[in-house]
Amino acid sequence: MPKVTQEYIEQKKKLIVESAAKVCDKKAVCSVTMQDVIDEAGLSQGGIYRFYQNVDDILIDVLKWASTFTIIDKEKILNDFSKKLSAARNADANAQEKIQGRRRCLYEMIDETCSLLAMILEKFQHPFFALHFGFSDMVLNFPERAKYIFSQVESPFSMKDECKFIVKELEKEINDDIIVPRVSVEEFMTFMRTSFLGINQVTLVDERYAKNIKDQKTYSAKISSRFKIVQKSCCYLLGLEEFEK
DSSP: OOOOOHHHHHHHHHHHHHHHHHHHTTSOGGGOOHHHHHHHHTOOHHHHHTTOSSHHHHHHHHHHHHHTSOOSOHHHHHHHHHHHHHHHHTOSSOHHHHHHHHHHHHHHHHHHHHHHHHHHHHHHIIIIIHHHHHHHHHHHHOHHHHHHHHHHSOOTTOOHHHHHHHHHHHHHHHHTTSOOOSSOHHHHHHHHHHHHHHHHHHHHHHHHHOTTOOSHHHHHHHHHHHHHHHHHHHHHHHTOGGGGO
């Protein structure tokens, strides 16, 4: 019997994981079975059980697989925002002009962030954010399974770096009396996160069940209009609504 190489093992596991991701995009993650993955991958039962003993171990590797994809160059985006904010803070202008410049810079940061989130959701909802929705459903309905899976791998859908950056910059502008938000920074970030997840969920439901969102143009317009509402709401919460006029 020929020796099984590590390359062969990795190829088979890659096939299984990518097949499982496809299944997760077709049905609820918590209802995915070994048989579903076997059928999608075109393997025998013996073939799949050589590599995975249960479906949750496959789902762990599905999350790891999703985390290997670079959706955006986050470091470049954060650096660009940082340079814009630094330039506004160090601008050669009188006090009132500098305050207004810093406020406008924050407004543009929120506007660009919402536009970026809309683009990400439109382009990468499948499989990344459909997976996110699926695993969220598992947290609600099968918490012990979700606890096991997330103890093995951090969710690839978190935006910790971006959130830390926004929090730091907002706190700087608050401390310098540039903005007077209507809510705390923590409440603002909660609003941003829940808005993104909510739009993801609603868009998935629309895409699959609404009769008026079958074409790509309508699909894109729905996402953009929803994030425009989020952007306006963010400006209001931060006290930057004058730039919306």
